Amino acid sequence: MPGAEPTWTIAELADEFGVTHRTIRFYEHQGLISPQRHGSRRIFHPRDRIRLALVLRGKRLGFDLAEIRRIVDMYEQPPGEAGQLRYLIDQITARRAELEQRRHDIEQTLSELAEVERRCRSDLARLADGDTGQE
Amino acid sequence: MPGAEPTWTIAELADEFGVTHRTIRFYEHQGLISPQRHGSRRIFHPRDRIRLALVLRGKRLGFDLAEIRRIVDMYEQPPGEAGQLRYLIDQITARRAELEQRRHDIEQTLSELAEVERRCRSDLARLADGDTGQE
DNA sequence: ACCATGCTTGACGTTTACGTCAACGTCAAG
DNA sequence: CTTGACGTTGACGTAAACGTCAAGCATGGT
Numbered sequence: 001m002p003g004a005e006p007t008w009t010i011a012e013l014a015d016e017f018g019v020t021h022r023t024i025r026f027y028e029h030q031g032l033i034s035p036q037r038h039g040s041r042r043i044f045h046p047r048d049r050i051r052l053a054l055v056l057r058g059k060r061l062g063f064d065l066a067e068i069r070r071i072v073d074m075y076e077q078p079p080g081e082a083g084q085l086r087y088l089i090d091q092i093t094a095r096r097a098e099l100e101q102r103r104h105d106i107e108q109t110l111s112e113l114a115e116v117e118r119r120c121r122s123d124l125a126r127l128a129d130g131d132t133g134q135e
Numbered sequence: 136m137p138g139a140e141p142t143w144t145i146a147e148l149a150d151e152f153g154v155t156h157r158t159i160r161f162y163e164h165q166g167l168i169s170p171q172r173h174g175s176r177r178i179f180h181p182r183d184r185i186r187l188a189l190v191l192r193g194k195r196l197g198f199d200l201a202e203i204r205r206i207v208d209m210y211e212q213p214p215g216e217a218g219q220l221r222y223l224i225d226q227i228t229a230r231r232a233e234l235e236q237r238r239h240d241i242e243q244t245l246s247e248l249a250e251v252e253r254r255c256r257s258d259l260a261r262l263a264d265g266d267t268g269q270e
Numbered sequence: 271a272c273c274a275t276g277c278t279t280g281a282c283g284t285t286t287a288c289g290t291c292a293a294c295g296t297c298a299a300g
Numbered sequence: 301c302t303t304g305a306c307g308t309t310g311a312c313g314t315a316a317a318c319g320t321c322a323a324g325c326a327t328g329g330t
Contacts, residue, residue, distance in 0.1 A: 021277085026318060028285075038168010039326080040278055057240050064316070074248065078255050082262050085255045091250045096245060103241050105192050106234050113209065113234075117227045120213050120220050127217050146306070156307085161288060175308055176296075199286070 010035075014074055017056055027055060031066055032072065050075075061102065071121040143179040145170075152191055162190060165200055167207065185210075194238065206230055 010021045027033050028042075033051045035042040044052075051072055058068035070091060104127055145156045161175075162168050168186045170177040179187075186207055193203035205226060212222055 009277085019152075020319080022319065023317085025279090030317095042169050042277085057244065060197075060240050061237060061244070066316095071244070071248075074251055078251065078258060080258070080262075082259060085259050085262075089252055089255050089259075092248050093254075094249060097240050099245050099248075102196060103245075105239060106241070108239075109192065109196070110205070110231060110234050112207075113231055114226050116209055116210050116213065117224055120224050120227075123213060123215070124217060124220050124224075127215075127220075144306085155289080157286085157289065165287095177307085201286095234308090 005046050007047065008063075010042050010044070013044050013049060013052060017052060019056070024052070027052070027065075030069070032065065032069055061099075140181050143184065145177050145179070148179050148184060148187060152187060154191070159187070162187065162200075165204070167200065167204055196234075 010014075010024055014021045014024055022035070028035065032055050033048045035044045035048050037043065053123060054072045054075060055065075055104075056070050058071055063071065074088060074095075078085060143151075145159055149156045159168070167190050168179075168183045170179045170183050172178065188209060189207045190200075190203050193206055198206065202220065209223060209227060209230075213220060239249055
């Protein structure tokens with residue numbers, strides 16, 4: 001039945017994303033994902049998988065879970081009401097400002113590290129000049 | 136005496152960077168900064184100020200203090216010994232990889248949020264079309 | 271029938287990064 | 301000389317984000 005969407009167990013997702021199932025359960029407890037149940041077993045659908053990936057990307061960016069939830073929730077189908085839509089646009093504007101600040105910080109750090117590395121390499125070259133090149 | 140470098144008290148730095156002095160003391164305890172002492176009072180030199188700024192930028196990027204220390208320590212005058220230089224270059228390479236991953240995550244998130252925003256705005260426009268423009 | 275394997279829910283422990291007193295030192299101003 | 305203002309060192313508290321048992325259910329293979 002090729003039209004059916006795939007599902008995953010907790011172990012499969014934990015394995016794929018390199019987290020423990022404790023972590024996934026914790027994220028569910030925080031309302032970040034809401035897997036379906038078959039009896040007591042969790043069944044993860046593509047939607048859950050995507051949200052988990054978004055959460056982990058948020059973590060790589062250094063956001064805390066509360067802020068990650070705000071971001072991830074924006075990905076869901078936007079609501080039809082005007083006030084909600086304006087609120088969502090405001091949220092996006094705010095998150096974008098943070099992300100752009102971070103990008104700026106990253107670029108500055110990268111260029112500074114590049115400068116340090118340049119000095120290191122020139123120092124290394126100067127040292128290599130002084131000896132016969134042996135190990 | 137204009138050749139002398141400026142110094143700051145803990146309150147001045149805390150105020151300037153928007154942190155508490157508890158935070159600054161904690162960073163000193165972690166070896167991130169090492170202010171000079173006058174009696175028991177801390178005296179902060181430009182070097183300490185720079186390191187504090189680097190630490191806070193690292194925090195904005197979501198690094199934990201252990202990793203921040205590794206990064207900040209790279210900014211100090213590189214050592215003269217070849218092995219140390221190579222180690223430092225390796226460290227820089229590793230940090231750079233992380234930063235570039237983060238930058239990639241940020242750009243992806245930014246473009247996805249832009250797409251959500253575009254949908255929101257078009258939904259809003261569609262709603263505005265339907266009514267008479269009143270509030 | 272039985273047992274291993276995988277999943278479940280608590281419940282308590284841990285680490286990080288500080289916050290928050292409490293109690294005391296010190297130094298210039300009135 | 302006393303009074304703030306500012307600084308100091310502990311010591312304990314706390315919120316976030318899980319880690320780590322413990323104990324139990326469910327189920328598929330032998």
